[in-house]
Amino acid sequence: MGRKLLTEHINVEGIETLDVYRKHGGYRSVEKALKTMTPEEVVEEVKKSGLRGRGGAGFPTGLKWSFLAKPEGVPRHLVCNADESEPGTFKDRQLMSKLPHLLIEGMITGSYALGANTSYIYIRGELLYVLRILEKAIAEAYAAGFLGKNILGSGYDLDLYVHPGGGAYICGEETALLESLEGKRGNPRNKPPFPAVQGLWARPTVVNNVESIAAVPVIVNEGGDEYAKIGVGKSTGTKLISACGHLKQPGIYEIELGLPVEEFIYSDEYCGGIWKGRELKAVVAGGSSVPILPKELILKTAAGENRLMTYESLSDGGFVTGTMLGSGGFIAMDETTCIVRNTWNFSRFYHHESCGQCSPCREGTGWMEKVLHRLEHGHGRMEDIDLLVSVAKQIEGNTICPLGEAAAWPVAAAVRHFRDEFEWHVTHSQQAAQPGAVYPGALVTV
Amino acid sequence: MESTATAAKPQFSEAAQAEIERICKQYPDDRRKSAMLPVLHIAQAEFGGWVSPEVQDLVAEVLGVKPIEVYEVSSFYTMFNLKPVGKHVLEICRTGPCMLRGSDELTAHLERITGAKVGGPASEDGLFTLKEVECLAACGFAPIVQVREQYYEQLDTPEAVDAMLTELRNQVHRPALPWEETGLPNAVANN
Numbered sequence A: 001m002g003r004k005l006l007t008e009h010i011n012v013e014g015i016e017t018l019d020v021y022r023k024h025g026g027y028r029s030v031e032k033a034l035k036t037m038t039p040e041e042v043v044e045e046v047k048k049s050g051l052r053g054r055g056g057a058g059f060p061t062g063l064k065w066s067f068l069a070k071p072e073g074v075p076r077h078l079v080c081n082a083d084e085s086e087p088g089t090f091k092d093r094q095l096m097s098k099l100p101h102l103l104i105e106g107m108i109t110g111s112y113a114l115g116a117n118t119s120y121i122y123i124r125g126e127l128l129y130v131l132r133i134l135e136k137a138i139a140e141a142y143a144a145g146f147l148g149k150n151i152l153g154s155g156y157d158l159d160l161y162v163h164p165g166g167g168a169y170i171c172g173e174e175t176a177l178l179e180s181l182e183g184k185r186g187n188p189r190n191k192p193p194f195p196a197v198q199g200l201w202a203r204p205t206v207v208n209n210v211e212s213i214a215a216v217p218v219i220v221n222e223g224g225d226e227y228a229k230i231g232v233g234k235s236t237g238t239k240l241i242s243a244c245g246h247l248k249q250p251g252i253y254e255i256e257l258g259l260p261v262e263e264f265i266y267s268d269e270y271c272g273g274i275w276k277g278r279e280l281k282a283v284v285a286g287g288s289s290v291p292i293l294p295k296e297l298i299l300k301t302a303a304g305e306n307r308l309m310t311y312e313s314l315s316d317g318g319f320v321t322g323t324m325l326g327s328g329g330f331i332a333m334d335e336t337t338c339i340v341r342n343t344w345n346f347s348r349f350y351h352h353e354s355c356g357q358c359s360p361c362r363e364g365t366g367w368m369e370k371v372l373h374r375l376e377h378g379h380g381r382m383e384d385i386d387l388l389v390s391v392a393k394q395i396e397g398n399t400i401c402p403l404g405e406a407a408a409w410p411v412a413a414a415v416r417h418f419r420d421e422f423e424w425h426v427t428h429s430q431q432a433a434q435p436g437a438v439y440p441g442a443l444v445t446v
Numbered sequence B: 001m002e003s004t005a006t007a008a009k010p011q012f013s014e015a016a017q018a019e020i021e022r023i024c025k026q027y028p029d030d031r032r033k034s035a036m037l038p039v040l041h042i043a044q045a046e047f048g049g050w051v052s053p054e055v056q057d058l059v060a061e062v063l064g065v066k067p068i069e070v071y072e073v074s075s076f077y078t079m080f081n082l083k084p085v086g087k088h089v090l091e092i093c094r095t096g097p098c099m100l101r102g103s104d105e106l107t108a109h110l111e112r113i114t115g116a117k118v119g120g121p122a123s124e125d126g127l128f129t130l131k132e133v134e135c136l137a138a139c140g141f142a143p144i145v146q147v148r149e150q151y152y153e154q155l156d157t158p159e160a161v162d163a164m165l166t167e168l169r170n171q172v173h174r175p176a177l178p179w180e181e182t183g184l185p186n187a188v189a190n191n
Helices: A018-023 A028-036 A039-049 A061-066 A091-098 A100-114 A125-143 A174-181 A210-214 A216-222 A224-228 A261-266 A295-299 A339-353 A359-376 A382-395 A403-427 B014-024 B029-046 B053-063 B067-074 B096-100 B103-114 B158-169
Strands: A077-082 A118-123 A159-164 A205-209 A238-245 A251-256 A280-284 A329-334 B088-093 B128-133 B145-147 B150-152
Touching: A018 A100, A018 A125, A028 A100, A028 A216, A039 A061, A039 A100, A039 A216, A039 A224, A061 A100, A061 A205, A077 A100, A077 A174, A077 A210, A091 A100, A091 A125, A091 A210, A091 A238, A091 A251, A100 A118, A100 A125, A100 A159, A100 A205, A100 A210, A100 A216, A118 A125, A118 A174, A125 A159, A125 B029, A159 B029, A174 A205, A205 A210, A210 A216, A216 A224, A238 B096, A261 A280, A261 A295, A280 A295, A280 A403, A329 B096, A339 A359, A339 A403, A339 B096, A359 A382, A359 A403, A382 A403, B014 B029, B029 B053, B029 B067, B053 B067, B088 B103, B096 B103, B103 B128, B103 B158, B145 B158
Parallel strands: A077 A118, A077 A205, A118 A159, A238 A329, B088 B128
Antiparallel strands: A238 A251, A280 A329, B088 B145, B145 B150
């Protein structure tokens, strides 16, 4: 069992209250940072930790912090991205509802490091009940002197607020999130300028995922070098994995980066294998946007090495034979899963969630959904399969934000690894269109 | 909505007004528009689970923005219902991980026992509106239905679905929000 840096106390009774949280070492990083460290020293520790953005992009957090512009007299902001919406991902919801003070502690220490005096947690609107939990915890933190004016006598002031979204996947993209926080439609902005220069209300802003911010307290307490000792290479620390789909024990697992994928799926300590005694068919390892891999390629790389839960190992082989760690939304599919149906489902999602600004995404996602719908429902043509690949290629790289790629990659990967199954949907269209139809071909086609 | 011409102009309750003012203070004085989404959520809770054009105009007035600035937002985000709904809106997650654990069957089952159709009007008794939504971020507990602020998880047995529907049928008022003493009667507005 690996170390648990974030979730060690998640099941302690009353841990959502400030008293119990403090008894388990809570808010130590605020005391340490505000009383003994300069903001620059906090940024330096986060840089040394090697922490990479846990929302999906994997960009080094410390580096992102160091890009923040600091013009004289202009307020700057730290905004927490709690718009968790990537299908397959549900770690932030668990973390915030059970350990609200961990996020608040990270927000205080992080805001201090960035010189922000007003910070926001942007939470997806569906999670209004979690917003209530956070607001209650924030009120406790104000009463205890961890928020407000002159925190712990340090002279540092911070106000922290929670802001709900309204139901839009696109608001997980950081500039769409900022538009939404300004009370507008969630249309991503053209970049540059980047948020670090012109973010919320055109002020310098850092946007970080919940899990990234929640890692700041342990990094400050134990030091960036200590944190970086966990993991493999440039994948340092621990990661929350949201395990779902056809697993025996779905749920949230905090793993040390570097855990073999096979152990994660089959060990009773983690997912306990595939449900109903079935065989694994495929895995989407990092949220719905990342390429799907058949069983053989998720367990081992094309070179035959054990695949590890790290940014590097999962992407080994590029998009030809690899995938991405992404948000850690780990969706397992058993042998009865229809890959065409699943791909159609994801395409419908991206079509529904496209903000509509860029034609390639607005039109392309709809086109892919339509073609996949007809393949799944018995009206497909053989040339549809290459048409899908062609549409996906034309979306990729031609949009303001990465939703275009997120929509294109899963389709391209499904055709790449499961072309036989797509062809079977054309050659056996009536059979394939039956509810619950299972492709009888080879289990794995590489 | 033929009756709206004669309907009295909607007004927020005092409790809701106080909550709106608390929220507006979270943003700079000249950025009151930032409170758009939280205020729309309050409006939907206050006025029977949906936001009519009149309610949206009220939101515009409260925030000091043009009505079009509210319309363009309410039509973008999927949580805001722009048509009358039943007493309880059942938001069924239909995305991949929920589909893998039976959301299609759950939707069919809910249509059968409530008599309502996804995307259609409320059930004849006015109790339930069915709405399919995209990923609710609870994939490990699939399949899932959200009703207002409540998540109902692991609805993979008829018993679990029955328990949810019984609980909802027994709700006279919607659950109170933190700034309210009691929840409002959630008027059935499926006329």
